[in-house]
Each structure stands twice: as structure tokens, then as C-alpha cells.
Amino acid sequence: MQIQNRRHFLAGAAATGLAGLLGRATSARAEPPPETTSIRLAKISGICIAPQYVAEELLRAEGFTDVRYVAAEAGVGQSEKIARGEVDFSLNFAAPLALAIDAGDPITVLAGVHPGCFELFGKENIRSITDLKGKSVGIQGLGSTPHVFVTSMAAYVGLDPDKDISWVSSPSAKPMELFVEGKVDAFLGFPPEPQELRARNIGHVVVNSAIDRPWSQYFCCMLAGNAEFVQNNPAATKRVLRAILRAADLCVTEPRRVAQQIVDNGFTANYDYALQTMNDVPYGKWREYEPEDTVRFYALRLHEAGMIKSSPQTIIAEGTDWRFLNELKRELKT
Secondary structure, three states: OHHHHHHHHHHHHHHOOOHHHHHOOHHHHHOOOOOOOEEEEEEOOOOOOHHHHOOHHHHHHOOOOEEEEEEOOOOHHHHHHHHHOOOOEEEEEHHHHHHHHHOOOOEEEEEEEEOOOOEEEEOOOOOOHHHHOOEEEEOOOOOOHHHHHHHHHHHHOOOOHHHHEEEEOOOOOOHHHHHHOOOOOEEEEOOOHHHHHHHHOOOEEEEEOOOOOOHHHOOOEEEEEEHHHHHHOHHHHHHHHHHHHHHHHHHHHOHHHHHHHHHHOOOOOOHHHHHHHHHHOOHHHHHOOOHHHHHHHHHHHHHHOOOOOOOHHHHHHHHEOOHHHHHHHHHOOO
8 A cells, every 4th residue: 555655646746747856866866876775764743744754755766775764752752863873864853953962962963944843832821932931831751842942932032941831741641632631831732733723723822933933934843864874974865865855845836745645654644634734834944044043043042041051053063064955955946
């Protein structure tokens, strides 16, 4: 069934003139072949990283014959797997990547792919981030992506995240469930959670990072790789990044096909929520925003909150490499 779905996806892509994304390999043929033909990507519950999920055939077109998805916890869990070499690459939120780099983990951030992943939901009496003072926020645990993200937001508006916010987690209930049951005042959701809450008419959106400044001006998900892999496999690294960026373009031009693809291949269950995610998340922004600005922005927020010791410039110097992105931006102009 999976093979049939992939063939259907490719056939549709060709029919709509997107075969060039799979077959526009003139420059790729002139490049050295990938140093390895195996690649491992993370698989998480969130679907905002859809480009990673629909990149499989694009990766095969780049010369990778063994493409595997490895289960990981979103955010910090992804960073840990990259650092340990259990995953070669993954899209991940910028702040957990900054935390990992500050800790000395061997991670290299290669590009920003899209902003607009998260939405902060709150009860009626929470209308802004400052209203979180004295309130409870549901998270998976300290250091989790929602905790790091809300900490960044709180620090930006002058709150003390440790003193002003009550962080609540439960071993038996997910943060969204705590919010639905009224056990916490606010909750940070990632697709498809915001889509489900809106469909159920539960809570209201306090911050939508796709449209609300300053969050909408910075990447949410960035592509990061294991530092040793990137250093030892430059040809493979460039090919992986090219496949991910082309997949991001597919999310923009073929949202219905991408939504069906990630449902068919078991990355999510609800097609309507998947399609809404494709339409809500601005996947085309990788061409416009500068990823270094994002790393600097979130590293500064985390430094202000006392979560990292390194300066933003140190994080950038030790944990980023934009060479591949700069090459591909010139190559993929059209």
C-alpha cells in the first residue's frame, strides 16, 4: 500500500508539472554522489515538519536508497537523537537546538524551513502573554519544547518564567488534555493540536506564531544535522537539504496531495487537520528569512531567562553552517 501511495504521489506531481522537483537533477548530476546512501530522519507526533515526511522520494531522487524514520520525542528528544547519532537530520524548533548547542552537543543547524508552528491557547481571562503571570501552563515536562517556547515568550515580555508561571505536567495526561479538562490555564499546541481545538471550539488563541509578531518573523522549525555527519558527508548533506527545501515547496503548491501523503504513510490520522496545517503554516518562508536571525533571537531569549550560558554569537559560531543553504538558495531561485 505504501508503494502504491508513493507512486500515486509521484504521478500526480508529474501531472501538475512538479516532476521537476523530483527530476530537475542537472546540477545534482554535476555534483559528487552522496558519501552514504542511507539517511535517518526523526518521526514525531507533530505534523508541522511535513516537509520531512514527504521528502522520501525526493531523497531517493538525490541518491539515497535507504531512507528511515526514527521515532523521537519532539524538541529536546529530537536534539538528543541527533547528538547521539541515532538520527542524521531533523526539523526541530530553534530553541531546543540552541539549548543543545549550549550544552556542547554535536549538532549543526543548516537552514530555517518555516515559521508558524505553534499556537498558545488560553482560558477566557488570558488575552496576552503577560496575562500568564500567576497562571498555570501545561507542558510535557521541564525542558520540553512547550516549556522552552513559553519561557522564551515570557522572557520577551518581561516575565520571570520560573516565578511568574506555574508549570504543570502529568504522567497520565497530555498537556492538551489538561487544558481541555480545565486543569491548566494555558497550553502551547503544535499541529494537529490547534486544528483539533478549533474544531472542538475549546479555548481561544492568545498567540498565533504564523501571524503574530515578533514570532511570525522568525523560523520555528530549522533543519539540523549530526555535526560529524555534516562534516564527513558534505555532498550528502547538501542533497538532504535540497530535498527538504523542495518538499517545503510541495507543501505550498500541493497542500492536498501532501496532506493525503502524510495520512497514507501513517504520520497522522486526520486528513482535514493535515490539510489545514498545510494551509496555515507558511512553508515558503525559507526563501525570505535569514536563519541566523532566528538563532540569535531565541538564543537571546533563553540567555535572558537563564536557560543557556553561551552568548547568541557563540551559539551561531559553534552550531550553525549556512554554506549549503546559500548554495541552494542560488540554485533554487525558480
